[in-house]
Amino acid sequence: GRRRLPRLTRCHTVTESGQQRIPVGYVRRAHGIHGDVVVRGLVADAAERFTVDRDLMSDAASTTTLRIVSQRMNGVDFLLHFEGVDSREDAEALVGTQFLIERDQRRDLDSDEWWVEDLVGCDVVDLDGQAIGRVSDVAVGAAQDRLVLETLDGRRCEIPFVGQLVPAVDMDSRRITVDLPEGLIE
Template identity: 45%
Template structure:
């Protein structure tokens, strides 16, 4: 079973054992109350409470961690197990599963390969390396009508000028 990087624990917050955690996972629900995460040292941690502090930064308290001193010992990476990822709805994808997919147009022309996903305010953007350089493609149904993760293929119907 593979591990996925969920976040990075930083410094403690306050005196009651809370820590700042920067979310790296594309699923913010990995820090919901009751979620189990594995610390880089192999310790399993259960989220007692959490809330968004700013952007992708959370304030998290773990079960059994009730002092600033014990929270200080938690600095480091947090992982979630691949098989423990939540079930996805229709038209939802894990970012890591999109990276490496081949992108083609609806008429079959090769566009390039997905190298990343950017979380933008309006919608996520596929980062695609083409022969002409890097392009950002909005991940919306009108432009990306088909995503086949198992075949590692994404079909796009780009509006005029998107790939120029």
């Protein structure tokens, strides 16, 4: 079957304590004259994260948290109004602001789901346990996602992230087992 990756960006920031913060959305643009902003969600559970009376951690220079006072949908985006953001100028100052969560606040995953940032750096081995390389990135695609592999001899190749080719992902040992057809990475 198809392996699934939650739609979560690879970007993150690191706090002073070394804790990664992960973006869950960002302000695309101001909307209207009363301080509303258009927010694009970056995660599958965005609708649960952008609710009224919720405080959002932000990377904005002016404030670290913003409280949502109203929310409605605007196509695939969220139209939000924050406490204290009452003019178009206030809203425009927030354009580009990212909303962040701590790594441990991510949603629980199904057994066939992994976070992109957790896969990067995993060792890749064949069915006999022989090292092939390491995951350097994940290419997220509409039809299927692909593991970007840096081979032991320094070449780069992509492996479709599907159950037939990737029968095992062991996050405890940070090891991904692949069953590749002849010539796929040669």
